Amino acid sequence: MDTLTAERNADACVLKAHDLALGFGGQRVLEHVDLRLAPREFIAIVGASGVGKSTLLRALCGLLPAVAGERWLDESPRDGARPWSMVFQAPRLFPWRRIRANVALGLEGLGLSREERQRRALAPLELVGLGDMPERFPSTLSGGQQQRVGIARALAVKPRVLFMDEPFSALDAITRRRLQNELIDLRQRTEAAIVFVTHDIEEAVLLADRVMVLGGHQGGAPARVIDTLEITLPTDNRREHADFGAQVHHLETLIGAVPEAS
Ligand SMILES: Nc1ncnc2c1ncn2[C@@H]1O[C@H](COP(=O)(O)OP(=O)(O)OP(=O)(O)O)[C@@H](O)[C@H]1O
Numbered sequence: 107m108d109t110l111t112a113e114r115n116a117d118a119c120v121l122k123a124h125d126l127a128l129g130f131g132g133q134r135v136l137e138h139v140d141l142r143l144a145p146r147e148f149i150a151i152v153g154a155s156g157v158g159k160s161t162l163l164r165a166l167c168g169l170l171p172a173v174a175g176e177r178w179l180d181e182s183p184r185d186g187a188r189p190w191s192m193v194f195q196a197p198r199l200f201p202w203r204r205i206r207a208n209v210a211l212g213l214e215g216l217g218l219s220r221e222e223r224q225r226r227a228l229a230p231l232e233l234v235g236l237g238d239m240p241e242r243f244p245s246t247l248s249g250g251q252q253q254r255v256g257i258a259r260a261l262a263v264k265p266r267v268l269f270m271d272e273p274f275s276a277l278d279a280i281t282r283r284r285l286q287n288e289l290i291d292l293r294q295r296t297e298a299a300i301v302f303v304t305h306d307i308e309e310a311v312l313l314a315d316r317v318m319v320l321g322g323h324q325g326g327a328p329a330r331v332i333d334t335l336e337i338t339l340p341t342d343n344r345r346e347h348a349d350f351g352a353q354v355h356h357l358e359t360l361i362g363a364v365p366e367a368s
Pocket residue numbers: 130135153154155156157158159160161162305
C-alpha cells in the first residue's frame with residue numbers, strides 16, 4: 107500500500123454527492139450519482155463524449171445547480187485558502203500579466219496584501235517547475251508551460267478539492283506524458299483531493315485511485331454511473347505494471363470503446 111492510500115481516512119470526506127440528477131431545460135443528462143471523496147483522494151471521471159463528465163464536474167464544484175439530489179463540499183473557512191479551484195483544458199491566462207501575477211490573481215479576495223499575494227504565488231510556480239521564470243509573460247511559454255501556470259494558479263489557493271477538466275487534452279503526446287508524470291509527483295506535495303475528467307482511459311488508470319465510469323445514455327436516457335473501479339496498482343511506474351493494460355481494457359469494454367472478449 108502506498109503512502110497516499112494509507113493516509114486515506116475512511117470517515118473523512120471533502121466532497122459528497124447523493125442521488126444527484128443534472129440536466130438542462132427539463133431534460134435530464136445524468137442521474138443517480140453517488141460519490142464520497144476522501145482528503146487527498148484522486149478520482150477520475152470517464153465516459154463517452156457527451157455523456158455528462160463536464161456537467162458533473164461543474165455540479166460537484168457548485169457552478170451548476172442540481173435538478174435533484176444533494177451535493178456537499180467542505181467549505182469550512184481556512185485563512186488564505188479557498189475550498190476548491192479548477193484547471194481547464196485551456197490555461198486561460200491573462201497575456202498582459204506576468205506569470206507570477208497570473209498565479210497571484212487567484213489569491214485576490216482572500217484578505218492578503220498585494221506583496222503577500224505576489225510572494226505566495228512563487229511556491230506553486232516552483233511546485234510545477236517554473237520557479238525560475240516568474241516574470242515571464244505567457245506568450246513566451248510553451249503550451250505545456252502555460253498549462254503548468256494554470257495548475258500553479260489553482261494550487262495557490264490551497265484548495266481542499268482541485269477540479270481538473272481534461273487538463274492535458276490540448277497538449278501534444280510528449281508534453282502530455284510529461285505533465286501526467288508531474289501530476290503523479292505533485293500529489294505527494296499537495297493536500298488537495300482531485301476530481302479529474304478525461305476521455306483518455308489510460309490517463310485515468312495512470313493517475314487515479316478510483317475511476318468512475320459514466321454511461322448508459324444510449325437512446326436518449328439519462329446517463330448514470332455504470333461502475334466505479336478501484337485502481338490498486340502502485341503509483342510508481344504504473345504504465346509498466348503487468349496489470350495496467352488489463353485494467354485499461356476492462357474500462358474500455360465498460361465504456362463500449364472496444365468489444366468484450368468472447
Ligand atoms: N449549457 C448546456 N445547455 C444545454 N445542454 C447542455 C449544456 N451543457 C451540456 N449540455 C448537454 O449535456 C450533455 C453532456 O455534456 P458534457 O459537456 O457534460 O459531456 P462530456 O461527457 O463532458 O463531453 P465531452 O467528452 O465531449 O467533453 C450533452 O448532451 C450536452 O449537449
